[in-house]
Amino acid sequence: xxxxxxxxxxxxxxxxxxxxxxxxxxxxxxxxxxxxxxxxxxxxxxxxxxxxxxxxxxxxxxxxxxxxxxxxxxxxxxxxxxxxxxxxxxxxxxxxxxxxxxxxxxxxxxxx
Amino acid sequence: xxxxxxxxxxxxxxxxxxxxxxxxxxxxxxxxxxxxxxxxxxxxxxxxxxxxxxxxxxxxxxxxxxxxxxxxxxxxxxxxxxxxxxxxxxxxxxxxxxxxxxxxxxxxxxxxxxxx
Numbered sequence: 001x002x003x004x005x006x007x008x009x010x011x012x013x014x015x016x017x018x019x020x021x022x023x024x025x026x027x028x029x030x031x032x033x034x035x036x037x038x039x040x041x042x043x044x045x046x047x048x049x050x051x052x053x054x055x056x057x058x059x060x061x062x063x064x065x066x067x068x069x070x071x072x073x074x075x076x077x078x079x080x081x082x083x084x085x086x087x088x089x090x091x092x093x094x095x096x097x098x099x100x101x102x103x104x105x106x107x108x109x110x111x112x
Numbered sequence: 113x114x115x116x117x118x119x120x121x122x123x124x125x126x127x128x129x130x131x132x133x134x135x136x137x138x139x140x141x142x143x144x145x146x147x148x149x150x151x152x153x154x155x156x157x158x159x160x161x162x163x164x165x166x167x168x169x170x171x172x173x174x175x176x177x178x179x180x181x182x183x184x185x186x187x188x189x190x191x192x193x194x195x196x197x198x199x200x201x202x203x204x205x206x207x208x209x210x211x212x213x214x215x216x217x218x219x220x221x222x223x224x225x226x227x228x
Contacts, residue, residue, distance in 0.1 A: 004154070031213055032213055032214070032215075034216065034217075036219075042221070042222075043202055043219040043220060043221050043222045044155070044202070044219050045219070046216060046217075046218060049214065049216055051213050051214065088154065088155070090155075098143065098145075098160055098162065098168075098208075099157060099160070099170070100155075100157070100217065101154075102154035102155040102156075103154050104152065104153055104154045105154065
């Protein structure tokens with residue numbers, strides 16, 4: 001059973017702090033990894049994807065991938081109250097991105 | 113204005129009824145997907161389609177059916193055989209094979225189905 005595990009929440013950080021969201025995956029064949037943000041009652045929206053080991057930065061967001069440790073993370077710098085949402089980690093299954101395995105999500109609350 | 117639309121936003125079903133959820137995209141994407149999300153749970157794949165007139169079962173296809181007669185449309189029918197259909201249903205699309213390793217799924221706004 002291919003699994004994606006996310007750090008249990010909820011996670012609470014003060015405004016302006018760095019929020020760190022973590023994810024591990026069981027399928028060594030996974031090649032691509034995705035972070036989605038989901039506001040309560042809404043559908044997921046893509047934040048970033050990463051498929052190479054190392055860091056990938058996009059504005060206040062940095063995704064980190066370590067395939068040897070089967071570990072993906074998302075850092076949010078200068079956290080804002082508008083970042084309060086559930087963050088979903090997803091890993092591709094096998095050699096294609098058709099089948100994604102999603103984690104259960106981590107609820108992040110940024111306190112003003 | 114490109115995007116993915118789902119209708120209806122809310123749907124109520126009586127036990128024993130079949131209902132069909134609509135999903136349309138104008139992104140010219142080849143691949144389309146249906147997911148189910150239950151409270152506190154990750155998304156689970158119901159069906160996906162890589163090309164018109166072809167679709168594959170996902171992890172939880174029992175009690176559901178789909179069709180892909182047009183590139184833009186991928187309707188999902190929740191049949192009476194689905195024992196616990198109350199959930200948030202999400203449709204997604206992606207470039208598919210053309211996207212390669214960077215192929216990314218984008219989601220529609222979702223349909224919330226409740227069984228009365």
